[in-house]
Amino acid sequence: SILDIMGNLRKHFFAPRAKTIQQMRLSFKGTPYNLAEKYTDVTKVIFISYYYCALDPNVLFMGAIALTIRYFADKYCLLRIWSQAPYIGTGLADFSRKYFLSFAIVAGAVVSSYDWALFNFDRVCKGESSFDGGTFSVMYYGPGDDGETAAQRDITVTFEETVKVCSEEKCCQEN
Secondary structure (H helix, E strand, C coil): CCCCHHHHHHHHHHCCCCCCHHHHHHHCCCECCCHHHHHHHHHHHHHHHHHHCCCCCHHHHHHHHHHHHHHHHHHHHHHHCECCCCCCCCHHHHHHHHHHHHHHHHHHHHHHHHHHHCCCCCCEEEEEEECCCEEEEEEEECCCCCCCCEEEEEEEECCCEEEEECCCCCCCCCC
16 A cells, blocks of 8 residues: 555545545545456466476475465455456456466476476486495584584495486486
8 A cells, every 4th residue: 555656645635635526536546457467467476386396396385475475465455455346257267267277287297297207407317337336434524423523434335326417418318
C-alpha cells in the first residue's frame, strides 16, 4: 500500500480537494490489475522450480516460499488496493491448470531425466588406467577424536578404477 504512490496521492490529496461527489468517488477507485499477468508469474515460478529441481532440490522449497509470499501479497492487494475486476469465469484457471501446469510437470521430468543421465557438471570421467590401491598418509585438519585440531592419518584406498577431469567439449558418459 505504501508503494502505490498514485493510489495514495488520489486518496489523500485529490479526494479531499474534489469539487463534486463523483470526482471524490473516482479518486477512491482502486488500481487496475491484470489477472493474466498474475497467472503467468505463478506459472513461471512453478515451471522454473520443476525445471531445476534435479540439480538443486531446494529450488522446490524456494518456489513454494515464493508462491506463499505471492499469495499473501496478492491477497492484500486484492482486498485493499486493486480495483474490482470484471467477472471472467473459471476459463483462465482451467486452461492454466490443464495445459501450463501439465506442461511444466512433463518438462521438469524430461529435463530431470537428462540431468541425471548425462550429468556432466562435475567434469569427471573414467580414467584409462587402473589403480591397485594402497595406504596413503594425509594431514587432517579439524577436531579429532583425541581433541587435537590437526593430525596425520592413514587412509586405505582399494578401488581399482581411476578418474580424470574431462574437457568441456566431451560428454562425461561418452567413451
